[in-house]
Amino acid sequence: MINSNHPIITVKGLHKSYKVGKDNIPVLIDIDLEILPGEFVVILGPSGCGKSTLFNTIIGLEPPSAGHVNVQGRNVYNFDEDNRTLFRQKNFGVVYQQSNWIKSLNVIENVAFPLDIIGSRHRRSLSQAKSSLIMSGLEGHAKYTPTELSGGQQTKVAICRALITNPPIIMTDEPTGNLDTASAVSIMQQFEMLNREYKHTIVMVTHNPIYSEYATKIINMVDGKISHISVKDLVYGRQKDNFVGGAIK
Numbered sequence: 738m739i740n741s742n743h744p745i746i747t748v749k750g751l752h753k754s755y756k757v758g759k760d761n762i763p764v765l766i767d768i769d770l771e772i773l774p775g776e777f778v779v780i781l782g783p784s785g786c787g788k789s790t791l792f793n794t795i796i797g798l799e800p801p802s803a804g805h806v807n808v809q810g811r812n813v814y815n816f817d818e819d820n821r822t823l824f825r826q827k828n829f830g831v832v833y834q835q836s837n838w839i840k841s842l843n844v845i846e847n848v849a850f851p852l853d854i855i856g857s858r859h860r861r862s863l864s865q866a867k868s869s870l871i872m873s874g875l876e877g878h879a880k881y882t883p884t885e886l887s888g889g890q891q892t893k894v895a896i897c898r899a900l901i902t903n904p905p906i907i908m909t910d911e912p913t914g915n916l917d918t919a920s921a922v923s924i925m926q927q928f929e930m931l932n933r934e935y936k937h938t939i940v941m942v943t944h945n946p947i948y949s950e951y952a953t954k955i956i957n958m959v960d961g962k963i964s965h966i967s968v969k970d971l972v973y974g975r976q977k978d979n980f981v982g983g984a985i986k
């Protein structure tokens with residue numbers, strides 16, 4: 738599957754509008770994109786351009802007004818809501834700027850939680866969560882309450898939680914938004930390692946162009962539309978701007 742040219746995510750003819758009073762406000766306009774397995778995609782654009790709406794549409798949380806979203810060849814919105822939730826849990830590890838901890842659980846229990854809810858025995862979930870925290874250098878914080886940790890540490894724990902069920906795709910919306918530069922670099926390096934060594938497909942939404950350097954594909958958005966897509970030439974390390982408006986030239 739990795740390095741295949743068959744997209745893991747396809748968005749085609751996507752429109753999304755919100756009803757505000759009597760008006761229909763368009764937020765996403767005719768979005769076409771393809772994401773291949775193993776890509777590190779940065780969706781880049783100014784605040785309010787529709788990035789989070791696109792993100793939520795891809796993971797099955799915002800039904801489109803028109804068009805479709807296919808993930809692993811399945812139309813995300815053909816599932817009923819329960820099966821869409823299962824499909825999301827199987828395919829996506831999701832990391833947000835704010836981590837939404839279960840406040841009654843400590844760090845290791847929060848990381849183990851996604852395994853618990855898919856029926857893994859609790860002791861087994863905790864053992865996997867421990868291995869994951871060890872890999873992130875956070876095993877010493879296993880018994881802390883998540884909010885006792887720094888922002889960067891919380892994001893690392895959120896990545897452990899997102900990956901505990903080993904989903905192929907990591908989806909992350911402004912993960913470095915609240916972080917100091919050193920913590921942000923550390924998080925970006927972790928995503929880079931997960932992409933290069935563990936072959937996770939990564940889709941990161943950000944308003945900050947400095948993170949494009951980590952991407953293999955950059956999707957630029959303006960006012961609800963894709964303005965430009967560029968793909969890094971992995972052989973020569975150069976940017977190839979041969980994708981425009983979502984159409985492969």
Ligand SMILES: Nc1ncnc2c1ncn2[C@@H]1O[C@H](COP(=O)(O)OP(=O)(O)O)[C@@H](O)[C@H]1O
Pocket residue numbers: 755756757764782783784785786787788789790791
């Ligand atoms: N539930 C909603 N109802 C109405 N308008 C919304 C809703 N969600 C987002 N919007 C509007 O859609 C636009 C894009 O929002 P968003 O996707 O959050 O942008 P970004 O993540 O790029 O900052 C904004 O103008 C926002 O106000």
Ligand SMILES: [Mg+2]
Pocket residue numbers: 788789790
């Ligand atoms: Mg946003």
